[in-house]
Amino acid sequence: MSTRILVALSLLTFVVPIAEAQSTRSTVTGTVTDADGAPLPGAQIADVAFQRGTTAGPDGRYTLDGLPPGTHTLEIRFVGYQTAVREVTLQAGETREMNVSLEERVLETDGVTVTGTARARSTLRAPQDVDVMGTEDLQSGRSAALGELLQENVDGVSSIQTGAQAGKPVLRGLSGKRVVLLKDGIAQEYYQFGVRHFPTTNASEAERVEVVRGASSILYGSDALGGAINVISKPAPTTGVDAFEVGGSASTQYYTNNNERAVALDLSAAQGNVGWRVGAERRIAGNYHTPDAPTFSETKKGGTFGDPRYTGEVPFTNFEQWSTYGQVGLQGAFGTLQLYGDYWSNAQNFLLPAGGTPGQTPFPAAGLGQNLEHSNVVLKGNIVADGFVLKPRLSWQRSIRQSGAPGTNLGDIRDGGGLARFDYPLDLKTDI
Numbered sequence: 001m002s003t004r005i006l007v008a009l010s011l012l013t014f015v016v017p018i019a020e021a022q023s024t025r026s027t028v029t030g031t032v033t034d035a036d037g038a039p040l041p042g043a044q045i046a047d048v049a050f051q052r053g054t055t056a057g058p059d060g061r062y063t064l065d066g067l068p069p070g071t072h073t074l075e076i077r078f079v080g081y082q083t084a085v086r087e088v089t090l091q092a093g094e095t096r097e098m099n100v101s102l103e104e105r106v107l108e109t110d111g112v113t114v115t116g117t118a119r120a121r122s123t124l125r126a127p128q129d130v131d132v133m134g135t136e137d138l139q140s141g142r143s144a145a146l147g148e149l150l151q152e153n154v155d156g157v158s159s160i161q162t163g164a165q166a167g168k169p170v171l172r173g174l175s176g177k178r179v180v181l182l183k184d185g186i187a188q189e190y191y192q193f194g195v196r197h198f199p200t201t202n203a204s205e206a207e208r209v210e211v212v213r214g215a216s217s218i219l220y221g222s223d224a225l226g227g228a229i230n231v232i233s234k235p236a237p238t239t240g241v242d243a244f245e246v247g248g249s250a251s252t253q254y255y256t257n258n259n260e261r262a263v264a265l266d267l268s269a270a271q272g273n274v275g276w277r278v279g280a281e282r283r284i285a286g287n288y289h290t291p292d293a294p295t296f297s298e299t300k301k302g303g304t305f306g307d308p309r310y311t312g313e314v315p316f317t318n319f320e321q322w323s324t325y326g327q328v329g330l331q332g333a334f335g336t337l338q339l340y341g342d343y344w345s346n347a348q349n350f351l352l353p354a355g356g357t358p359g360q361t362p363f364p365a366a367g368l369g370q371n372l373e374h375s376n377v378v379l380k381g382n383i384v385a386d387g388f389v390l391k392p393r394l395s396w397q398r399s400i401r402q403s404g405a406p407g408t409n410l411g412d413i414r415d416g417g418g419l420a421r422f423d424y425p426l427d428l429k430t431d432i
Contacts, residue, residue: 174226236329316367319348367409
């Protein structure tokens with residue numbers, strides 16, 4: 001009998017605190033409707049911070065319980081309607097009534113058409129291979145070169161590397177003028193015929209990157225013989241309420257081999273149907289290093305040279321890269337409008353084939369300094385008018401390529417930041 005009493009008392013020591021904790025929990029209940037008062041069954045109500053949520057029933061009614069006392073931010077979502085954000089302060093054990101009315105919105109997607117057929121077709125039967133890198137992959141694998149980023153994260157994609165910061169994507173053995181680079185569906189001009197002029201796009205401003213492999217000229221123009229790469233920018237945020245909300249993120253990277261430092265910052269703000277976003281990224285790197293080993297001139301046998309040509313610190317491989325972007329967006333029952341602009345700049349040296357005469361030990365290294373810049377402004381929208389959907393796209397781009405004569409370089413990275421500049425004998429500018 002004493003054992004039974006002891007067990008019962010032990011159980012009570014656990015049950016009583018649990019019951020007390022449950023009694024302090026609070027509840028939010030209410031109805032989710034559209035602007036006309038019709039219920040929206042299946043609407044999602046979530047407290048993101050506490051990772052709790054529920055779904056509205058057939059009559060639009062919902063109950064979200066088990067919330068601790070304090071201030072909570074709830075998000076109410078339903079497909080085809082603007083997401084509503086509500087703040088509610090709960091007392092211990094309180095049940096609060098909160099009814100929400102959602103406004104309709106136009107769904108906007110920037111998907112890539114992959115079938116090229118008159119009727120929709122399953123991606124399993126599509127004639128082209130499509131891969132997508134999402135936001136998470138872009139943040140974890142971000143690098144200075146788009147080609148290197150895709151090579152490391154997308155199967156079947158390689159890169160032509162001409163420096164730590166330079167990489168041209170290769171799809172099915174084709175690159176340059178045979179692969180189209182797009183941003184939000186608009187082809188980007190960057191003198192892609194030059195092996196040292198690589199895509200002028202920074203992954204920090206992208207929401208996702210879509211890679212279409214295989215001949216895509218019908219969809220993207222004659223240059224897409226090898227495929228297409230579409231960089232989808234992040235959308236401007238909205239809240240659906242009058243409250244002003246801000247958010248943001250910051251990240252940094254460091255590579256020991258070439259002392260490469262990178263800092264990225266993204267800030268966003270929204271009030272009602274209007275949203276803003278700005279961001280910047282900066283990278284600075286010195287010369288990269290290889291293991292010390294006998295060079296090709298030291299291992300020469302007869303008239304045959306071996307590898308490698310340079311060991312230790314490899315000269316003329318330093319660079320400075322930075323980019324900025326900003327956008328403003330408007331959403332409503334009429335549709336969406338977004339104005340977007342960015343600027344990208346990359347100054348670097350390239351290690352050229354060594355000069356001198358055969359047999360000279362060691363061969364002297366030669367560099368070539370280069371400055372690349374790209375500006376981009378886009379106005380795009382999805383507008384509903386009398387049963388029609390209009391998708392205007394207005395774009396302006398400026399691409400600049402400046403190169404020094406062989407044997408010149410941009411100099412070392414100064415402590416104050418930036419590479420030493422000079423006048424360029426090759427200076428190209430294109431506006432489209």
